[in-house]
Amino acid sequence: MPNIRLSKYGIVLNFGITVISNMLVGFFIGYYLDRWTFNNKLLLVIFVLLGTASGLYNGFKYLLKEAEKYDKFDKKDDHHDRGDGNN
Amino acid sequence: MKLKLSRRAKIALMIFVGIYIAVGVVNVTFLSRENMSEAFKNIANRWVVKLPFGKGILNRINPFTLIMTWTIMIVIIVAAAKFRKFRLVPDRKQSAIESLLQYVYEVVEGSIPDERFVRPTFYIACTLFVFVAFSNVLGGAVPGVSLSVNSQGDVEKVILFSDLWFSPTADINTNASLAVFVLIISHAFAIKAKGFKAWLKAWFEPNPIMFPMNVVGELAKPISHSLRLFGNVAGGAMLVYMLSYMVKYLFMPVVLWGFFGLFIGLVQALVFTVLAVAYISAALS
Numbered sequence: 001m002p003n004i005r006l007s008k009y010g011i012v013l014n015f016g017i018t019v020i021s022n023m024l025v026g027f028f029i030g031y032y033l034d035r036w037t038f039n040n041k042l043l044l045v046i047f048v049l050l051g052t053a054s055g056l057y058n059g060f061k062y063l064l065k066e067a068e069k070y071d072k073f074d075k076k077d078d079h080h081d082r083g084d085g086n087n
Numbered sequence: 088m089k090l091k092l093s094r095r096a097k098i099a100l101m102i103f104v105g106i107y108i109a110v111g112v113v114n115v116t117f118l119s120r121e122n123m124s125e126a127f128k129n130i131a132n133r134w135v136v137k138l139p140f141g142k143g144i145l146n147r148i149n150p151f152t153l154i155m156t157w158t159i160m161i162v163i164i165v166a167a168a169k170f171r172k173f174r175l176v177p178d179r180k181q182s183a184i185e186s187l188l189q190y191v192y193e194v195v196e197g198s199i200p201d202e203r204f205v206r207p208t209f210y211i212a213c214t215l216f217v218f219v220a221f222s223n224v225l226g227g228a229v230p231g232v233s234l235s236v237n238s239q240g241d242v243e244k245v246i247l248f249s250d251l252w253f254s255p256t257a258d259i260n261t262n263a264s265l266a267v268f269v270l271i272i273s274h275a276f277a278i279k280a281k282g283f284k285a286w287l288k289a290w291f292e293p294n295p296i297m298f299p300m301n302v303v304g305e306l307a308k309p310i311s312h313s314l315r316l317f318g319n320v321a322g323g324a325m326l327v328y329m330l331s332y333m334v335k336y337l338f339m340p341v342v343l344w345g346f347f348g349l350f351i352g353l354v355q356a357l358v359f360t361v362l363a364v365a366y367i368s369a370a371l372s
Contacts, residue, residue, distance in 0.1 A: 010358070021311035025303050054300035058307070 026051015135240030226254020228348025266309035
């Protein structure tokens with residue numbers, strides 16, 4: 001992967017953006033569903049909580065995926081460059 | 088890196104610096120000084136035209152976005168038609184294009200698991216990268232035509248060559264349509280690759296309880312994808328304008344143009360492309 005070094009500093013930013021955008025989507029779905037149905041703000045609360053949970057779930061999924069990629073990359077790096085295995 | 092300049096280039100550079108300083112001194116002494124609140128009054132306003140149909144946010148457009156998008160598309164198509172004939176021994180421009188396309192191809196090849204979809208994804212990624220990079224650089228580093236618009240959305244005056252071009256990626260609608268297009272295409276590829284049933288099953292993984300979260304997470308992808316590019320490009324254009332106003336007689340604006348226009352613009356275009364490829368590969372795997 002050529003872009004792995006470049007994306008090193010974007011991981012934290014990507015995590016934050018993922019969480020916030022999920023919360024936003026939850027908020028908007030909840031707001032419009034609420035206005036369309038009962039109009040008592042219950043669905044809004046439910047969907048904001050759902051959006052937050054979804055944001056954390058997807059964010060951590062993303063972090064785990066990146067960590068896996070880095071493990072693979074580091075192993076290859078150790079093998080080729082240093083060969084000492086810095087544990 | 089050590090620069091080696093010929094005698095002629097040194098003399099030309101000295102003449103350029105002299106003219107630059109002279110123009111700066113003339114500007115400082117003679118030019119009318121616009122008030123700061125006067126200069127930044129219309130900085131974030133957009134030209135708005137109401138359509139005869141639709142309602143709410145759906146019945147207004149920004150015609151300048153349309154004009155700039157079509158102009159950029161025509162320029163790219165004309166340039167592509169010019170480079171249509173590839174030679175076996177490449178000249179300078181051809182090898183630049185080849186190395187760029189090869190870089191994008193390597194990114195695509197490294198992350199798409201299914202071999203049948205490498206070529207189509209490569210076409211999509213290249214199209215996105217060329218369009219977004221071109222419009223980002225145009226909106227961040229090249230002085231050109233832009234509009235001064237009051238808060239009602241009417242054009243007050245046309246600004247010629249004292250501000251940057253209006254970039255179509257500084258409008259959220261362009262970015263959102265590109266991101267939604269990537270979302271639709273990733274799911275179309277997923278249906279084609281895995282079959283309809285397996286695609287439907289992927290929504291209920293790892294547990295049927297997770298279905299709403301998967302839906303919200305999937306809908307959040309185009310939002311984060313588009314807002315990131317929009318924030319960087321629109322904010323970069325505004326920052327260049329404001330900081331250039333504050334240091335307008337010095338060398339600083341050139342550096343700022345280079346940083347916000349070329350560097351941030353190209354990095355964001357690359358990030359947009361890589362994210363599009365990552366979304367498609369996540370839908371495929």
